[in-house]
Amino acid sequence: MVTTGDTSERPAGSSAADRLVALVAVLVPSALAAGTLTALVVGVLLTDVTLFCRSLGGMLVAVLLVAVPARVRRRRRGRPAPRIALARIENRWVTHGEFADVPVRFDLTVAPDDAPAYRVIISEPVNLVDLADWPEGRTVVVTYDEGEPWQVELDRRPTDEWARRAAREQVGTAPERTRVKETKAGCACSAVLLGVVAGVLLVLHPYWSELESRYGDEPPAPGAAGPVVPGPGSGSRSGSTTVTTVTGSASSASTLRTGEMRRLANTLVTGMGTEMGTRVTIEEKVMSAVGSKGFSADAGFPMSLRALPYELLPGLVDTARTGLGVDTPESWRVDITTEGAGPAPVVRVTVSGHGKSGYLLADAVGRITERHPV
Structure with missing residues (x-):
């Protein structure tokens, strides 16, 4: 049959x-x-x-x-129980090995009773003495996984019923297009x-822009060189100014967080197309700047936004909160400008709370020059 x-x-x-x-x-x-x-x-x-x-x-x-x-x-x-089927040995070859049991690759046609026949290659350890018992063309009993048809094993001790079927039935060769592989x-x-x-x-x-601004090309550290400002005779007398405002990061972090002010300053410089400005204003979650491409009699000398001492400003804010007599500070604000102060920028930190306010002044390197408590 x-x-x-x-x-x-x-x-x-x-x-x-x-x-x-x-x-x-x-x-x-x-x-x-x-x-x-x-x-x-x-x-x-x-x-x-x-x-x-x-x-x-x-x-x-x-x-x-x-x-x-x-x-x-x-x-x-x-785990589903393995299924049993008849199979035909189309080809077999020893791969390698130096011991009695060697791995043998079998090219099989597996013919389930309730599913289409298919081709598959498996590897089984076989003793060299018993290799002659698995000739090409022989019908054998195998177990297979219905969900993973490449999982096929030779059934070396089949039941009497399956042994009788393997002895009297023959399995035809399935076409090559039915071959399955473990993919x-x-x-x-x-x-x-x-x-x-x-x-x-x-x-x-x-977060890519924030990472790039913080860990990309860093601007010169403040204090390494004085603020970059043009001389009195350079630039346009009328100048051209722009006002640009940015908010905090996507996580709504405070501008007092380490590195946040400098990150926002880099964003401002990119948005304005120039790193020169005449005023910078910083609050809890917002930072704005007035950019300038030249000297203006009304706005004052432009200063380099990259050279301002942003890393020192959180300390000045903390000093203003605790040392200006404002018992419960509700808000703070930092203003950096050169208006009326010559080419050197002046830092003003104002703290307010319950209708009272005080402020302190500092220079371009963060040294406190004046205190005006409540």
Whole structure:
């Protein structure tokens, strides 16, 4: 008797829907893991506590939404029992080995009773003495995984019924187009790589400009050279001025956070198209500047926005909060200008609260020159 299984064409592997579900099951956790790890790193680099905590929360959500349901599904479904079928040995060859049991590759036609026959290559350890018992063209009994048809093993101790079937039935050779291969690992690696790239890009995109301004080409440190200002005879007498305002980072961080003022100053310079300005105003979550391309009698001498001592300003604000007699400070403001002060900028820090206010003045290197308490 000759058996070839179902005559319809067999799809190579599982259905398209199953492959799509498997792809998403690998892609989503990979993106979540890469995104949360990237957020952790970005949160540390930017000293952003909110982003750092969100990344930890995202990692917890990834575990709850992916790992736990997957484990529950596996426990409910369990491992399916292997199916039994007849198969024909189309070819066999010894790969390598120096011992009695050597790996032998078998090219098989597997013919399930209720599914189309297909071709597959497997590897099985066989003793050299028993190699003659597995000749080409022999009908043998195999076990296979219905969901992963490339998982095939020779059944060396079949039941009496299957042994009788293998002795009296023959399996026809399936066409080459039905051959199945283990493609799951390759697809999984591609899905993991795609998920990692997507997760990293999704997290980096909103913070890229902030990272670039902080860790890119740094401007000269304040104090290394005096403020860059043009001489009285250079530039236009009328000048051209622009007013540009920027707010804090996407996480609404205070401008007092380390490096935030300088980051916003770099954004202002980019927006105005010049690093020269006549006034800078800084508050809790906003920073604005008046840009100038030349000297103006009304606005004063332009100063370099990059050379201002932003790193010293949080300390001046703290001093003003505690040393000007304002018991409960509600707001603060820093004004840096050259108006009426010559080419050297003057820093004014004002603190207000409950209808009272006081201010202090400092020079271009952060030294306090005057105090005006409440």
